[in-house]
Amino acid sequence: MQAPYNIIATTSFTVRQHLLGLTMAALMLLSGCASETAKTTDEPVVSSADTIRLTAAQQKNVSLEFGAAVQQTITTDLRVYGTVHVPPQYSHSIT
Numbered sequence: 001m002q003a004p005y006n007i008i009a010t011t012s013f014t015v016r017q018h019l020l021g022l023t024m025a026a027l028m029l030l031s032g033c034a035s036e037t038a039k040t041t042d043e044p045v046v047s048s049a050d051t052i053r054l055t056a057a058q059q060k061n062v063s064l065e066f067g068a069a070v071q072q073t074i075t076t077d078l079r080v081y082g083t084v085h086v087p088p089q090y091s092h093s094i095t
Helices: 013-033 056-061
Strands: none
16 A cells, blocks of 8 residues: 655655745734734723823833822932922922
Protein backbone atom coordinates (compact mmCIF):
# COMPACT_ATOMS: atom_id res chain seq x y z
CA MET A 1 0.00 0.00 0.00
CA GLN A 2 1.30 3.41 -0.95
CA ALA A 3 1.59 6.36 1.41
CA PRO A 4 -0.94 9.16 0.89
CA TYR A 5 0.02 11.65 -1.78
CA ASN A 6 1.86 14.61 -0.23
CA ILE A 7 1.29 17.67 -2.42
CA ILE A 8 3.61 19.92 -0.38
CA ALA A 9 6.59 17.55 -0.73
CA THR A 10 6.19 17.23 -4.50
CA THR A 11 5.75 20.91 -5.36
CA SER A 12 8.60 23.22 -6.23
CA PHE A 13 10.28 25.45 -3.66
CA THR A 14 8.70 28.70 -4.95
CA VAL A 15 5.20 27.22 -4.86
CA ARG A 16 5.80 26.18 -1.25
CA GLN A 17 6.97 29.71 -0.47
CA HIS A 18 3.79 31.15 -1.99
CA LEU A 19 1.60 28.69 -0.09
CA LEU A 20 3.37 29.58 3.14
CA GLY A 21 3.01 33.31 2.43
CA LEU A 22 -0.69 32.99 1.63
CA THR A 23 -1.28 30.90 4.74
CA MET A 24 0.48 33.44 6.96
CA ALA A 25 -1.41 36.33 5.36
CA ALA A 26 -4.73 34.55 5.90
CA LEU A 27 -3.87 33.88 9.55
CA MET A 28 -2.92 37.52 10.12
CA LEU A 29 -6.14 38.72 8.51
CA LEU A 30 -8.24 36.36 10.59
CA SER A 31 -6.51 37.27 13.84
CA GLY A 32 -6.66 41.00 13.03
CA CYS A 33 -10.39 40.87 12.46
CA ALA A 34 -11.12 39.57 15.94
CA SER A 35 -12.22 42.51 18.05
CA GLU A 36 -13.40 42.89 21.59
CA THR A 37 -16.62 44.74 22.11
CA ALA A 38 -16.36 47.74 24.39
CA LYS A 39 -18.40 47.66 27.55
CA THR A 40 -20.99 50.39 27.68
CA THR A 41 -22.04 52.04 30.88
CA ASP A 42 -25.56 53.00 31.80
CA GLU A 43 -24.37 56.22 33.39
CA PRO A 44 -25.76 59.35 31.75
CA VAL A 45 -23.14 61.67 30.33
CA VAL A 46 -23.52 65.18 31.67
CA SER A 47 -21.05 67.66 30.28
CA SER A 48 -20.39 71.18 31.37
CA ALA A 49 -17.84 73.79 30.42
CA ASP A 50 -16.14 73.57 33.82
CA THR A 51 -16.85 70.00 34.93
CA ILE A 52 -15.23 66.73 33.91
CA ARG A 53 -16.64 63.41 35.09
CA LEU A 54 -14.47 60.31 34.91
CA THR A 55 -15.53 56.71 35.33
CA ALA A 56 -13.62 54.45 37.73
CA ALA A 57 -11.91 52.77 34.77
CA GLN A 58 -10.75 56.14 33.40
CA GLN A 59 -9.41 57.16 36.81
CA LYS A 60 -7.49 53.90 37.08
CA ASN A 61 -6.17 54.27 33.53
CA VAL A 62 -4.57 57.66 34.23
CA SER A 63 -3.57 56.76 37.83
CA LEU A 64 -5.59 59.51 39.51
CA GLU A 65 -5.82 59.43 43.27
CA PHE A 66 -8.03 61.72 45.32
CA GLY A 67 -7.51 62.61 48.94
CA ALA A 68 -8.67 65.07 51.53
CA ALA A 69 -7.14 68.54 51.78
CA VAL A 70 -4.68 68.84 54.64
CA GLN A 71 -2.97 71.83 56.20
CA GLN A 72 0.81 71.49 56.23
CA THR A 73 3.69 73.73 57.20
CA ILE A 74 6.25 74.20 54.45
CA THR A 75 9.72 73.95 55.96
CA THR A 76 11.53 75.84 53.20
CA ASP A 77 11.13 79.39 52.00
CA LEU A 78 8.82 79.91 49.12
CA ARG A 79 9.41 83.20 47.32
CA VAL A 80 6.81 84.10 44.78
CA TYR A 81 6.68 87.22 42.64
CA GLY A 82 3.81 88.29 40.44
CA THR A 83 0.17 89.15 40.49
CA VAL A 84 -2.83 86.91 40.20
CA HIS A 85 -6.17 88.55 39.48
CA VAL A 86 -9.14 86.64 40.87
CA PRO A 87 -12.72 87.56 41.76
CA PRO A 88 -13.17 88.71 45.39
CA GLN A 89 -14.88 85.49 46.49
CA TYR A 90 -11.76 83.50 45.52
CA SER A 91 -9.28 85.88 47.16
CA HIS A 92 -6.93 84.38 49.77
CA SER A 93 -4.05 85.64 51.84
CA ILE A 94 -0.85 83.64 52.15
CA THR A 95 1.71 84.74 54.75
